[in-house]
Amino acid sequence: MKKTLTLAGSDSSGGAGIQADLKTFQEHNVYGMTALTSIVAMTPANWGHDVTPIDVNIVEKQLDTILSVGVDAMKTGMLGSVDIIKLGAKKITAENIDKVVIDPVMVCKGEDEVLQPENTDAMRELLLPLATITTPNLFEAGQLAQTGPIKDIDGMKAAAIKIIELGAQNVVIKGGKALEHEKAVDLFYDGKEFALLESERLETTYNHGAGCTFAAAITANLAQGKTVKEAVIAAKDFVHTAIKHGWKLNQFVGPVKHGAYNAH
Numbered sequence: 151m152k153k154t155l156t157l158a159g160s161d162s163s164g165g166a167g168i169q170a171d172l173k174t175f176q177e178h179n180v181y182g183m184t185a186l187t188s189i190v191a192m193t194p195a196n197w198g199h200d201v202t203p204i205d206v207n208i209v210e211k212q213l214d215t216i217l218s219v220g221v222d223a224m225k226t227g228m229l230g231s232v233d234i235i236k237l238g239a240k241k242i243t244a245e246n247i248d249k250v251v252i253d254p255v256m257v258c259k260g261e262d263e264v265l266q267p268e269n270t271d272a273m274r275e276l277l278l279p280l281a282t283i284t285t286p287n288l289f290e291a292g293q294l295a296q297t298g299p300i301k302d303i304d305g306m307k308a309a310a311i312k313i314i315e316l317g318a319q320n321v322v323i324k325g326g327k328a329l330e331h332e333k334a335v336d337l338f339y340d341g342k343e344f345a346l347l348e349s350e351r352l353e354t355t356y357n358h359g360a361g362c363t364f365a366a367a368i369t370a371n372l373a374q375g376k377t378v379k380e381a382v383i384a385a386k387d388f389v390h391t392a393i394k395h396g397w398k399l400n401q402f403v404g405p406v407k408h409g410a411y412n413a414h
Protein backbone atom coordinates (compact mmCIF):
# COMPACT_ATOMS: atom_id res chain seq x y z
CA MET A 151 0.00 0.00 0.00
CA LYS A 152 1.43 3.38 -0.98
CA LYS A 153 1.29 6.02 1.77
CA THR A 154 0.46 9.70 1.31
CA LEU A 155 0.44 12.72 3.59
CA THR A 156 -1.58 15.90 3.40
CA LEU A 157 -0.44 18.91 5.42
CA ALA A 158 -3.56 21.06 5.10
CA GLY A 159 -6.61 22.63 6.70
CA SER A 160 -9.95 21.13 7.66
CA ASP A 161 -12.98 22.27 5.65
CA SER A 162 -15.81 21.42 8.04
CA SER A 163 -18.25 21.45 5.12
CA GLY A 164 -16.40 18.44 3.68
CA GLY A 165 -15.73 19.43 0.06
CA ALA A 166 -12.22 20.92 0.17
CA GLY A 167 -9.19 20.75 2.48
CA ILE A 168 -8.11 17.50 4.13
CA GLN A 169 -11.60 16.09 3.64
CA ALA A 170 -11.20 16.36 -0.14
CA ASP A 171 -7.67 14.99 0.09
CA LEU A 172 -8.63 11.89 2.10
CA LYS A 173 -11.63 11.13 -0.13
CA THR A 174 -9.41 11.48 -3.19
CA PHE A 175 -6.65 9.30 -1.72
CA GLN A 176 -9.24 6.63 -0.94
CA GLU A 177 -10.53 6.70 -4.53
CA HIS A 178 -6.95 6.13 -5.71
CA ASN A 179 -6.38 3.23 -3.31
CA VAL A 180 -3.53 4.90 -1.43
CA TYR A 181 -3.33 5.18 2.37
CA GLY A 182 -3.89 8.79 3.46
CA MET A 183 -2.51 10.44 6.60
CA THR A 184 -3.17 13.99 7.78
CA ALA A 185 -1.36 16.75 9.63
CA LEU A 186 -3.97 19.43 10.34
CA THR A 187 -2.81 23.05 10.08
CA SER A 188 -6.01 25.03 10.52
CA ILE A 189 -9.72 24.62 11.02
CA VAL A 190 -12.22 26.37 8.76
CA ALA A 191 -15.78 26.78 10.01
CA MET A 192 -18.62 28.47 8.14
CA THR A 193 -21.19 30.85 9.60
CA PRO A 194 -24.54 29.14 8.87
CA ALA A 195 -26.34 32.41 8.03
CA ASN A 196 -23.98 33.59 5.26
CA TRP A 197 -21.25 30.92 4.94
CA GLY A 198 -18.53 33.43 5.89
CA HIS A 199 -15.29 31.52 6.48
CA ASP A 200 -13.72 31.52 9.93
CA VAL A 201 -10.11 30.24 9.90
CA THR A 202 -8.30 29.15 13.08
CA PRO A 203 -4.63 28.14 12.68
CA ILE A 204 -3.38 25.24 14.82
CA ASP A 205 -0.46 25.74 17.19
CA VAL A 206 2.77 24.90 15.33
CA ASN A 207 3.89 22.49 18.09
CA ILE A 208 0.78 20.40 17.56
CA VAL A 209 1.41 20.38 13.80
CA GLU A 210 4.95 19.14 14.49
CA LYS A 211 3.68 16.27 16.68
CA GLN A 212 1.35 15.16 13.89
CA LEU A 213 4.14 15.33 11.30
CA ASP A 214 6.49 13.36 13.56
CA THR A 215 3.85 10.64 13.92
CA ILE A 216 3.40 10.36 10.16
CA LEU A 217 7.05 10.69 9.20
CA SER A 218 8.03 7.95 11.67
CA VAL A 219 5.93 5.70 9.42
CA GLY A 220 7.23 7.26 6.19
CA VAL A 221 5.40 8.49 3.09
CA ASP A 222 5.67 7.84 -0.65
CA ALA A 223 4.35 11.29 -1.59
CA MET A 224 2.87 14.33 0.12
CA LYS A 225 0.92 17.48 -0.58
CA THR A 226 0.35 20.76 1.16
CA GLY A 227 -2.85 22.83 1.15
CA MET A 228 -3.96 25.66 3.43
CA LEU A 229 -1.04 26.22 5.80
CA GLY A 230 -2.30 28.71 8.36
CA SER A 231 0.86 30.54 9.45
CA VAL A 232 4.45 31.34 8.49
CA ASP A 233 5.66 29.14 11.36
CA ILE A 234 3.79 26.16 9.90
CA ILE A 235 5.28 26.85 6.46
CA LYS A 236 8.77 26.95 8.01
CA LEU A 237 8.07 23.69 9.83
CA GLY A 238 6.80 22.02 6.65
CA ALA A 239 9.93 23.07 4.76
CA LYS A 240 12.18 21.83 7.58
CA LYS A 241 10.53 18.39 7.67
CA ILE A 242 10.49 17.92 3.89
CA THR A 243 14.22 18.69 3.84
CA ALA A 244 15.14 16.60 6.90
CA GLU A 245 13.19 13.56 5.65
CA ASN A 246 14.33 13.97 2.06
CA ILE A 247 10.78 13.67 0.74
CA ASP A 248 11.11 13.72 -3.03
CA LYS A 249 7.49 13.66 -4.24
CA VAL A 250 6.07 16.92 -2.98
CA VAL A 251 2.96 18.63 -4.37
CA ILE A 252 2.59 22.24 -3.22
CA ASP A 253 -0.98 23.49 -3.68
CA PRO A 254 -0.45 27.16 -2.78
CA VAL A 255 -3.90 27.81 -1.32
CA MET A 256 -4.28 31.53 -0.61
CA VAL A 257 -8.00 32.13 -0.51
CA CYS A 258 -11.16 30.13 -0.76
CA LYS A 259 -13.07 30.28 -4.07
CA GLY A 260 -14.83 33.43 -5.00
CA GLU A 261 -12.56 35.70 -2.96
CA ASP A 262 -9.61 37.51 -4.48
CA GLU A 263 -7.98 39.13 -1.50
CA VAL A 264 -5.10 37.29 0.12
CA LEU A 265 -5.81 37.10 3.82
CA GLN A 266 -2.20 36.57 4.93
CA PRO A 267 0.30 38.01 2.37
CA GLU A 268 3.22 36.95 4.59
CA ASN A 269 2.20 33.33 3.95
CA THR A 270 2.55 33.91 0.20
CA ASP A 271 6.10 35.19 0.62
CA ALA A 272 7.01 32.22 2.84
CA MET A 273 5.50 29.73 0.36
CA ARG A 274 7.40 31.36 -2.48
CA GLU A 275 10.73 31.37 -0.65
CA LEU A 276 10.59 28.17 1.41
CA LEU A 277 8.25 25.73 -0.32
CA LEU A 278 8.58 26.34 -4.06
CA PRO A 279 12.25 25.24 -4.02
CA LEU A 280 11.12 21.91 -2.52
CA ALA A 281 8.21 21.34 -4.90
CA THR A 282 8.18 18.43 -7.33
CA ILE A 283 5.20 20.33 -8.68
CA THR A 284 3.11 23.30 -7.60
CA THR A 285 -0.54 23.72 -8.62
CA PRO A 286 -1.60 27.39 -8.41
CA ASN A 287 -4.92 28.59 -9.78
CA LEU A 288 -4.83 31.68 -11.99
CA PHE A 289 -4.95 34.09 -9.08
CA GLU A 290 -2.34 32.25 -7.02
CA ALA A 291 0.03 32.00 -10.01
CA GLY A 292 -0.07 35.79 -10.39
CA GLN A 293 0.69 36.20 -6.69
CA LEU A 294 3.58 33.69 -6.62
CA ALA A 295 5.16 34.99 -9.82
CA GLN A 296 4.41 38.62 -8.89
CA THR A 297 3.30 39.23 -12.47
CA GLY A 298 -0.02 40.80 -11.49
CA PRO A 299 -3.40 39.48 -12.70
CA ILE A 300 -3.15 36.84 -15.46
CA LYS A 301 -5.64 37.15 -18.31
CA ASP A 302 -4.51 34.80 -21.07
CA ILE A 303 -2.27 31.86 -21.99
CA ASP A 304 0.73 34.10 -22.69
CA GLY A 305 0.34 35.46 -19.16
CA MET A 306 0.19 31.90 -17.82
CA LYS A 307 3.41 31.03 -19.67
CA ALA A 308 5.23 34.07 -18.27
CA ALA A 309 4.13 33.17 -14.74
CA ALA A 310 5.10 29.51 -15.23
CA ILE A 311 8.64 30.52 -16.26
CA LYS A 312 8.94 32.71 -13.16
CA ILE A 313 7.67 29.93 -10.88
CA ILE A 314 10.28 27.49 -12.25
CA GLU A 315 12.93 30.16 -11.67
CA LEU A 316 11.77 30.29 -8.05
CA GLY A 317 12.76 26.63 -7.71
CA ALA A 318 9.75 24.41 -8.41
CA GLN A 319 10.66 21.46 -10.65
CA ASN A 320 7.29 21.54 -12.44
CA VAL A 321 4.22 23.75 -12.39
CA VAL A 322 0.64 23.38 -13.55
CA ILE A 323 -1.33 26.63 -13.66
CA LYS A 324 -5.04 25.94 -13.50
CA GLY A 325 -6.95 28.13 -15.93
CA GLY A 326 -10.14 26.38 -14.83
CA LYS A 327 -13.18 28.62 -14.89
CA ALA A 328 -11.22 31.78 -14.13
CA LEU A 329 -9.56 31.95 -17.58
CA GLU A 330 -11.72 33.41 -20.34
CA HIS A 331 -11.52 30.56 -22.83
CA GLU A 332 -13.96 28.14 -24.44
CA LYS A 333 -12.19 25.17 -22.82
CA ALA A 334 -10.95 24.53 -19.26
CA VAL A 335 -7.23 24.94 -19.94
CA ASP A 336 -4.36 24.14 -17.57
CA LEU A 337 -0.75 24.95 -18.49
CA PHE A 338 1.90 22.38 -17.55
CA TYR A 339 5.55 23.41 -17.63
CA ASP A 340 8.61 21.38 -16.65
CA GLY A 341 11.15 24.09 -17.35
CA LYS A 342 11.64 22.84 -20.91
CA GLU A 343 8.32 22.42 -22.71
CA PHE A 344 4.86 23.84 -22.28
CA ALA A 345 1.86 21.52 -22.54
CA LEU A 346 -1.68 22.85 -22.70
CA LEU A 347 -4.10 20.43 -21.05
CA GLU A 348 -7.63 21.07 -22.26
CA SER A 349 -10.95 19.65 -21.25
CA GLU A 350 -14.57 20.56 -21.86
CA ARG A 351 -15.50 23.62 -19.79
CA LEU A 352 -18.34 22.66 -17.45
CA GLU A 353 -20.94 25.34 -16.75
CA THR A 354 -21.41 24.76 -13.04
CA THR A 355 -20.86 26.53 -9.75
CA TYR A 356 -20.68 23.22 -7.90
CA ASN A 357 -16.89 23.11 -7.99
CA HIS A 358 -15.97 23.61 -4.34
CA GLY A 359 -12.85 21.57 -3.57
CA ALA A 360 -11.79 21.12 -7.21
CA GLY A 361 -8.28 22.43 -6.58
CA CYS A 362 -7.66 20.26 -3.51
CA THR A 363 -9.03 17.20 -5.31
CA PHE A 364 -6.77 17.87 -8.32
CA ALA A 365 -3.62 18.23 -6.15
CA ALA A 366 -4.50 15.16 -4.04
CA ALA A 367 -5.02 13.09 -7.20
CA ILE A 368 -1.59 14.20 -8.50
CA THR A 369 -0.07 13.19 -5.13
CA ALA A 370 -1.67 9.74 -5.21
CA ASN A 371 -0.57 9.22 -8.82
CA LEU A 372 3.02 10.17 -7.96
CA ALA A 373 2.98 7.79 -4.98
CA GLN A 374 1.94 5.04 -7.37
CA GLY A 375 4.88 5.69 -9.67
CA LYS A 376 3.46 7.79 -12.49
CA THR A 377 5.72 10.46 -14.00
CA VAL A 378 4.82 14.03 -13.08
CA LYS A 379 3.16 14.74 -16.43
CA GLU A 380 1.25 11.44 -16.40
CA ALA A 381 0.13 12.21 -12.83
CA VAL A 382 -1.22 15.63 -13.87
CA ILE A 383 -3.03 14.35 -16.96
CA ALA A 384 -4.74 11.57 -15.00
CA ALA A 385 -5.63 14.00 -12.19
CA LYS A 386 -7.26 16.41 -14.64
CA ASP A 387 -9.44 13.58 -15.92
CA PHE A 388 -10.31 12.60 -12.33
CA VAL A 389 -11.27 16.12 -11.23
CA HIS A 390 -13.17 16.80 -14.44
CA THR A 391 -15.51 13.91 -13.69
CA ALA A 392 -15.77 15.06 -10.06
CA ILE A 393 -16.84 18.56 -11.20
CA LYS A 394 -19.25 17.12 -13.75
CA HIS A 395 -21.06 15.37 -10.90
CA GLY A 396 -20.75 18.30 -8.46
CA TRP A 397 -23.89 18.77 -6.37
CA LYS A 398 -25.71 21.31 -4.22
CA LEU A 399 -24.91 20.95 -0.50
CA ASN A 400 -26.93 24.01 0.53
CA GLN A 401 -27.81 27.46 -0.82
CA PHE A 402 -24.17 28.60 -0.53
CA VAL A 403 -21.98 25.78 -1.72
CA GLY A 404 -21.76 22.82 -4.06
CA PRO A 405 -18.83 20.40 -3.65
CA VAL A 406 -17.37 18.24 -6.38
CA LYS A 407 -18.26 14.55 -6.14
CA HIS A 408 -14.91 13.07 -5.16
CA GLY A 409 -15.98 9.51 -5.97
CA ALA A 410 -17.47 10.21 -9.40
CA TYR A 411 -14.53 8.94 -11.47
CA ASN A 412 -14.80 5.40 -10.12
CA ALA A 413 -18.58 5.43 -9.81
CA HIS A 414 -19.55 6.70 -13.29
Ligand SMILES: Nc1ncnc2c1ncn2[C@@H]1O[C@H](COP(=O)(O)OP(=O)(O)O)[C@@H](O)[C@H]1O
Nearest residue numbers: 287324326327334336350351352360361364389
Ligand atom coordinates in the same frame (compact mmCIF):
# COMPACT_ATOMS: atom_id res chain seq x y z
N1 LIG B 1 -15.83 24.69 -14.91
C1 LIG B 1 -14.85 23.81 -15.10
N2 LIG B 1 -14.92 22.92 -16.13
C2 LIG B 1 -13.93 22.03 -16.31
N3 LIG B 1 -12.83 21.95 -15.55
C3 LIG B 1 -12.70 22.82 -14.53
C4 LIG B 1 -13.70 23.79 -14.24
N4 LIG B 1 -13.30 24.51 -13.15
C5 LIG B 1 -12.12 24.00 -12.78
N5 LIG B 1 -11.74 23.00 -13.61
C6 LIG B 1 -10.51 22.20 -13.50
O1 LIG B 1 -10.42 21.74 -12.16
C7 LIG B 1 -9.07 21.80 -11.69
C8 LIG B 1 -9.01 22.71 -10.47
O2 LIG B 1 -9.04 24.05 -10.92
P1 LIG B 1 -9.63 25.31 -10.12
O3 LIG B 1 -11.07 25.06 -9.80
O4 LIG B 1 -9.33 26.51 -10.93
O5 LIG B 1 -8.75 25.28 -8.81
P2 LIG B 1 -9.00 25.97 -7.39
O6 LIG B 1 -10.12 25.19 -6.76
O7 LIG B 1 -7.72 25.78 -6.67
O8 LIG B 1 -9.33 27.39 -7.67
C9 LIG B 1 -8.24 22.25 -12.90
O9 LIG B 1 -7.79 21.13 -13.61
C10 LIG B 1 -9.26 23.03 -13.72
O10 LIG B 1 -8.95 23.12 -15.10
Ligand SMILES: Cc1ncc(COP(=O)(O)O)c(C=O)c1O
Nearest residue numbers: 159161166167258359360361362
Ligand atom coordinates in the same frame (compact mmCIF):
# COMPACT_ATOMS: atom_id res chain seq x y z
C1 LIG C 1 -9.36 24.04 4.49
C2 LIG C 1 -9.45 24.49 3.07
N1 LIG C 1 -8.43 24.20 2.24
C3 LIG C 1 -8.47 24.58 0.94
C4 LIG C 1 -9.54 25.27 0.40
C5 LIG C 1 -9.49 25.63 -1.07
O1 LIG C 1 -10.36 24.82 -1.78
P1 LIG C 1 -10.39 24.65 -3.38
O2 LIG C 1 -10.08 23.21 -3.65
O3 LIG C 1 -11.80 24.98 -3.77
O4 LIG C 1 -9.36 25.55 -3.96
C6 LIG C 1 -10.62 25.59 1.23
C7 LIG C 1 -11.79 26.29 0.69
O5 LIG C 1 -12.82 26.43 1.30
C8 LIG C 1 -10.59 25.17 2.59
O6 LIG C 1 -11.60 25.44 3.43
Ligand SMILES: [Mg+2]
Nearest residue numbers: 255287361362
Ligand atom coordinates in the same frame (compact mmCIF):
# COMPACT_ATOMS: atom_id res chain seq x y z
MG1 LIG D 1 -7.32 25.92 -4.62
